[in-house]
Amino acid sequence: MTFNDLKVMPAILKALSKENYATPTPIQEKAIPAVLAGKDLLGCAQTGTGKTAAFAVPIIQLLSTHQGDAQGSAQGNPRGPRRIRSLILTPTRELALQISDNIRAYSQFTRMRNVAIVGGVSQQMQERSLQQGADIVIATPGRLLDLMNQKHVDLRHVEIVVLDEADRMLDMGFIHDVKKIISQAPTKRQTLLFSATMPPAIAQMAAQMLNNPVKVEITPASTTVERIEQSIYLIDKGNKQKQLNLLLQNKSIVSALVFTRTKHGADRVARDLNKANITAQAIHGNKSQNARQAALSNFKNGQTRVLVATDIAARGIDIEELSHVINFNLPNIPETYVHRIGRTGRAGLSGVAISFCEIEEIPYLKDIEKLIGKTIPEVKDHPYPMLVTTPPSKAEAAQAEAARREASRMSRSRASAVGSKPAQAKANPAPTPKSRPKPKSNWHSHGRGRALGR
Numbered sequence: 140m141t142f143n144d145l146k147v148m149p150a151i152l153k154a155l156s157k158e159n160y161a162t163p164t165p166i167q168e169k170a171i172p173a174v175l176a177g178k179d180l181l182g183c184a185q186t187g188t189g190k191t192a193a194f195a196v197p198i199i200q201l202l203s204t205h206q207g208d209a210q211g212s213a214q215g216n217p218r219g220p221r222r223i224r225s226l227i228l229t230p231t232r233e234l235a236l237q238i239s240d241n242i243r244a245y246s247q248f249t250r251m252r253n254v255a256i257v258g259g260v261s262q263q264m265q266e267r268s269l270q271q272g273a274d275i276v277i278a279t280p281g282r283l284l285d286l287m288n289q290k291h292v293d294l295r296h297v298e299i300v301v302l303d304e305a306d307r308m309l310d311m312g313f314i315h316d317v318k319k320i321i322s323q324a325p326t327k328r329q330t331l332l333f334s335a336t337m338p339p340a341i342a343q344m345a346a347q348m349l350n351n352p353v354k355v356e357i358t359p360a361s362t363t364v365e366r367i368e369q370s371i372y373l374i375d376k377g378n379k380q381k382q383l384n385l386l387l388q389n390k391s392i393v394s395a396l397v398f399t400r401t402k403h404g405a406d407r408v409a410r411d412l413n414k415a416n417i418t419a420q421a422i423h424g425n426k427s428q429n430a431r432q433a434a435l436s437n438f439k440n441g442q443t444r445v446l447v448a449t450d451i452a453a454r455g456i457d458i459e460e461l462s463h464v465i466n467f468n469l470p471n472i473p474e475t476y477v478h479r480i481g482r483t484g485r486a487g488l489s490g491v492a493i494s495f496c497e498i499e500e501i502p503y504l505k506d507i508e509k510l511i512g513k514t515i516p517e518v519k520d521h522p523y524p525m526l527v528t529t530p531p532s533k534a535e536a537a538q539a540e541a542a543r544r545e546a547s548r549m550s551r552s553r554a555s556a557v558g559s560k561p562a563q564a565k566a567n568p569a570p571t572p573k574s575r576p577k578p579k580s581n582w583h584s585h586g587r588g589r590a591l592g593r
Contacts, residue, residue: 145171148200150248155196158244164189166357171197177329179352181345185335185481188357191241194301194331198225199246201299202274221252221272222296226324228280228317230307231451232257232428233435235277238303242275251275256292258282259428266291280308280316287323297324302348305334305341306474311451314340321348336474367480367490371504371515376497378523379467380408384415385522386465386493387445393462394438397447398479400468408467409447419445450475458482466494469503473510498530 142155142163163171166188173180174197184190202224229235239255246253254268256278262285269276269291276283276292286292300321302308308317330348334341345352374382387395399405402423412419420434420443437443439458450470461483470476476494483490494515496504508514 140168142167142171142196146175147171147196148203150203151196151200151245154245154247155192157247160192164193164357166190166355167193167196169355169357170194170353173353173355174198174329174331175200177201179329179349180331181349181352181354182331182333183335183337183354183356184333185478190303190333190357191238192245194227194303194333195238195242195245198275198299198301199242199249199251203246203249203251221274223273223276223292223294224296225275225299225301226294226297226320227275227277227301227303228283228308228320229277229303230279230311230313232259232279233431234304235279236432239277242277253277256283256286257428259431262286280313280320283320284316287320294320294324297328299329299331300324302330302332302334305332305344306336306338309338309340310472314344318344335478367483367492369480369492369494369515370518371494371496372518372521372523373525374495374497374521374523375525375527376499379495379497380411382495382521382523383408383465383467384412384417387412387415387417391462392491393444394441394458394460395445395463395465396458396461396482397445397465397467398470399447399449400470402449404468405447405449409445412445412447417445418443419447421447423449424451450479462491464490464492466492469494469496469500469507471503473503473506476507477511498525498527501530 140163142152142160145163145168147155166182166184170180170182170190170193174194180194182190182193184193227235227238229238235255235257239253242251242253251274252272253275254265254273254277256265256269256276258279258281262282265282265286269286283292287294302317305317308314330350330352332341332345332349332352337345372382383397386392397408397419399408402421402425405421405423409419409421420437422431422434426434434443434446438446447467464480464483466476466479470479480490480492483492494504504515
């Protein structure tokens, strides 16, 4: 099977060849003909199956075949402004930008133009891009809704809507915004919905939005990719960082994506790795878009060996030849584990997934093993075996958390005091009998100080 067999147009075939796409993946084989036929689609596929090309390639082709007619203005000018004719909604900035890059690559020999609308970057730049016109808009729900409310986005001419990673948008609380956005698009349209899992809320939404859809299911989320070598370390919470540092002394771990439960945890793990001379950067929602993109770029080009991420920040990150995924914290949702480890072992390559499990995470481990239908092999020969075998009571856990927060507050207070005293003393010297403060009468100097931003 080739892309030519799928009746992909020559301009896109040329682009795919240039991007080294040889043969279509299973989801591309099934989805591309259905979308080209104008059918709605319900795709159940996890990250790494090639689903972006599965919807992007046919969308580019469909829009290209009648591009001239659709670009005309109300007066029938074929050179009029471009209208938004396809809308792709995604849960995260990284995924939106990645899809935008892919569409740009697939459409490089066509006249298609796409724009990514995401938070964390200048809204004015996005407004200008929309004014210049775009055939395809790839957006996160929050920023798109903001621009719609400000009348910068017109969805009345949308022909094809894509909801990508719908389950993650549900997890992140975007479904209400998604429904509000979709209500502004024409009811007569083609709709494609992709989700790694199919919880009742997504199944219900699919039933409401899709019209007699073609259903495509590739590598269900409950099935772990067999070529990924999995292992688990039962280890006390306080020894996880030591074990991580020890593992990463092994130079055969060329690149590792480390998952933590919290943003602060990601920062702490990255900081401690750098102290151990292991190059690492953290990526999470509190980082600016530029910082996140820089960290991802450094990781992809090998300048940074370890990327430490939260689940939301890592969603949509596509890294070729990633050798290891390490779960510093086990996720409390078993499907999330499958998403995480599925980032290694792509494109026919082998991969390694290593997980740390503390006593409080044992129930998460059992849920994961139940979902994937196998027991994850335990690594017992390591210097930090689990010693705490009884989970703390609720009262003990609350007391420990309160102590941690108080220690963190005291640490911030000390840092603030150390940082502010010298500046305070310099700015407000204590008056002495011989040196009184000068009266505030020199308006020239004060005005100049303000003008210079002092």
